[in-house]
Amino acid sequence: MEQAAQIRRMPIELANKIAAGEVVQRPASAVKELLENAIDAGATDISVLIKASGSNLIQVRDNGTGMSSQDAAQCFERHATSKIAQAEDLENIRTLGFRGEALASIAAIAQVSLKTKRQEGTEGTHVRIEGGEVIETSPCATAVGTTINVRNLFFNVPARRSFLKAPTTEFRHISEVFVTCALANPWTAFRLEHEKQEVYRLAGSRAENFLDALRERLRVVLGSKVARHLVRVDEGTSYISASGFLAHPEHARKSRKNQYLFVNGRPIKSPSLNHAIRSAYDAILPEGQKPAYALFLNVDPRNVDVNVHPSKIEVRFDDDRGVYNFIQAICRRALGVAELIPQHPGAVSSLSFQQERSDSSSSWSPPARADELPALHGHQTSIVYEVEPSRLPSGADPKPSGFLWQLQDSYILTQLSNGILVVDQYAAHQRILFENALEDLRSGAGLSQQLLFHHLICLTQQDCQLLRELDPLAKALGFDYSISENRTVTVRGVPSHIRVGAEKELLQSILDGYKESSETELAPLPAEEKMARSLATRGAIQPGVKLSDEEMRTLIDRLFECNEPYRTPGGKPTLIRVTLEELNRRFDQRMVDHGEPDEIIP
Ligand SMILES: Nc1ncnc2c1ncn2[C@@H]1O[C@H](COP(=O)(O)OP(=O)(O)OP(=O)(O)O)[C@@H](O)[C@H]1O
Ligand SMILES: [Mg+2]
CATH class of the missing domain: 3.30.1540.20 (MutL, C-terminal domain, dimerisation subdomain)
Known part of the structure; x- marks a missing residue:
């Protein structure tokens, strides 16, 4: 006798609920997704309001492009995205989002209300959705931009809710996600409020240069003491460029806090690149001490795969080893130029006195490595070191x-x-x-x-x-x-x-x-x-x-x-x-x- 079929297609709500577990592990993951949507929508002012460490309420309000009523109705559907349209687009991702599943995931496991309006729209749209089911769609009055309220996260996934850590821990994760996003977008104003207390209010920087803007933000995030002793990194090859700051070794800690790494504006975790940076400090940091840094890498999106994990926190370069070597070399050099780690004697001067050095009859040959980076893919381009003449050894004598x-x-x-x-x-x-x-x-x-x-x-x-x-x-x-x-x-x-x-x-x-x-x-x-x-x-x-x-x-x-x-x-x-x-x-x-x-x- 033939047995009854065992396999059946699961209802979409259940599938969404299961998939949601990968995208939203804790309240901070929802905050990250909502912040990234706001950034992708071009917001210049983003405000986050949290209650009970995110388990009662997460509200993210932005002044970005907003959505039409049609898009607002669709944005909670799985695989609904405005950011990519065809397979080739995956090779050229320039937005933070692209999977079209963050809002669907959040809506599957929370009670969500969305209010949004586009600049050119006369009225806004209000959508309410609960456990993945749309409850209401109606016109509403609202400012240009988008406000999303996420209430009672994991209300229908009690197991996940009970796995949440102490409220202070969950809020620490939220705060970390917030700060990370704020560092990557220093021209955008950010505000974070928890239990009616303002935790951060960050004005958008007016600096023209990204590194100047970032430095302002780091002053708030890391404190002025740490920010006073930052080593600037700004280097590039035709394959990759890196800019940001490394902190003075005396501000190193036992924890990984204050280690910020980004690839094309996306925060990432990379034990290997962490190691590359840490190894630059080897001579000056005792074991177990971790340096603070904020480093931004830029590579052609075709050379990096950001679709490694649903939370998009891992990336893979097509030349992982080359990137490791590059990061290690530029960090070493930056620390060397700042005289924090010993470099070849005279290397600091040599970076700034190329002309003089070539005339010099000093028996010190120019350091072979100090001026060279591993040339990823063979093309080395500009190396920018900003060492003020006044900071150079007195008399600016190129010869050690x-x-x-x-x-x-x-x-x-x-x-x-x-x-x-x-x-x-x-x-x-x-x-x-x-x-x-x-x-x-x-x-x-x-x-x-x-x-x-x-x-x-x-x-x-x-x-x-x-x-x-x-x-x-x-x-x-x-x-x-x-x-x-x-x-x-x-x-x-x-x-x-x-x-x-x-x-x-x-x-x-x-x-x-x-x-x-x-x-x-x-x-x-x-x-x-x-x-x-x-x-x-x-x-x-x-x-x-x-x-x-x-x-x-x-x-x-x-x-x-x-x-x-x-x-x-x-x-x-x-x-x-x-x-x-x-x-x-x-x-x-x-x-x-x-x-x-x-x-x-x-
Ligand atoms: N704050 C916002 N402002 C304007 N549009 C938004 C906003 N949030 C979401 N959207 C729209 O809703 C769509 C779905 O968002 P969702 O976060 O689910 O997916 P995504 O950002 O495209 O990809 P990912 O799942 O990788 O985040 C987006 O593609 C975007 O068009
Ligand atoms: Mg998104």
């Missing part, structure tokens, strides 16, 4: 002092325009060798220095086996050897750039290092990395080795050409910068004596 001193034959000291730099020669050389080795392993073409006298080593059974396994890696690093039947290895060449005197024992010592790192590492590292680390620790100049001026210079130059100049592969610092401020503080002299500028970058 050139002074170098080796302390205890272990540390190299050099002068920066605002302090001193202490480089640990062993740690620095490890970093250089490590990155070189990785590069050689990748390209398979490590340079070899041939030994005048071949060196013979006798390996144990186990080491011999290991060397055979690692043979391609060892050869790629620049080792040149052969293994005989009786486990004797004739070493004819070793990787170049290793310390003088290390040649003899190097191969054996690398095998030992490789085994050690296999035993001690918590997370297993790829063989290449273990090999590179082993070469770095065994082949680097040891403490206690006297270096010539030229060697010290080369070491510093090459350190600053590294991708991660501040740490050894094992995570130890390679350098420390002692600022004048710190010296003054230690000697208990007040900053005023030195006329420290208030802000780091204008």
Whole structure:
């Protein structure tokens, strides 16, 4: 006997209710959607009124374009949108909304009232909808723009309602969504009221430049103390541009609060880009501390997919790795220019004194990396750094002092325009060798220095086996050897750039290092990395080795050409910068004596 069919189409209200769960997880998600609709409608004045942390009432009023009565009746239908019309439009999204499901979702799980009027309309439209069912549509008197009241959110989804956190937590989320939207739209006036208390009143900025407008807003959002010490970022390539501000490390916190990241005006969460920014602070922030920032990225919409998640909070770039590198490089450079992290000595001047430098006979070669960004897709365009001449080292001498001193034959000291730099020669050389080795392993073409006298080593059974396994890696690093039947290895060449005197024992010592790192590492590292680390620790100049001026210079130059100049592969610092401020503080002299500028970058 044939069984009755089990599958049936669910009623639209139920489907909407289920789908709503993805878009509206909490009151703050509804606030976000309504604010984004107001921004898409071109509003210049947006007011949000909240009761009971959004579970009783969320009201968003805007002075945007408003809707015709026909659109007002339709806007709550699922997949109803004015923002895209055909598949190709998905490739070129310039609005915050495009899925046509926010209002349908909100209306499926709340009691909603909409009043809206267009500029050219004579009368407005009032729509009431509850649990997805339209209850009333009528003409009404209202101002141009749109006002939406969302009452009793989740009234028909008791499970979701009971999962809401404490009212203060829910309101904190709302406030966060509000502030994020206000930062991205500094020319728009915003107001937030909770339980009849005005929480924010933000006038629309009159500044012409986005960064100036953003800075005004950050002053309110982050407080004037934090805003006084902002580092400005404004850089671009033909693929991506980034502008915004990074906060001074002293304002870092344990939480992620005050980390704002946007792509094409859309707030996003990206652990990977967070990491890129945080890594720029590595040398100056202890672990667990998170810097504050507001960074706006702009990319051609064709190169970024914003349709990764219904809440549109995640994006994917077609060159994720390139974007990561770009962000890391520009943040490092911005912090370096602001002298918050050590840069190649003289790098600050070099950014502003291109002309002079080319005439200069200084033996400091221009920093190779400091002026270069990873050129995404090969085209690097404008790099804008606004360093006021008055902020540059006095006398605007493009040449750094050139002074170098080796302390205890272990540390190299050099002068920066605002302090001193202490480089640990062993740690620095490890970093250089490590990155070189990785590069050689990748390209398979490590340079070899041939030994005048071949060196013979006798390996144990186990080491011999290991060397055979690692043979391609060892050869790629620049080792040149052969293994005989009786486990004797004739070493004819070793990787170049290793310390003088290390040649003899190097191969054996690398095998030992490789085994050690296999035993001690918590997370297993790829063989290449273990090999590179082993070469770095065994082949680097040891403490206690006297270096010539030229060697010290080369070491510093090459350190600053590294991708991660501040740490050894094992995570130890390679350098420390002692600022004048710190010296003054230690000697208990007040900053005023030195006329420290208030802000780091204008
Ligand atoms: N505040 C508003 N002012 C003017 N029109 C609005 C407003 N809010 C919504 N609309 C209209 O209603 C439509 C549906 O809004 P809804 O938020 O549901 O979808 P969307 O914004 O197009 O896409 P998404 O679901 O991604 O937000 C919008 O496309 C827009 O035309
Ligand atoms: Mg929308």
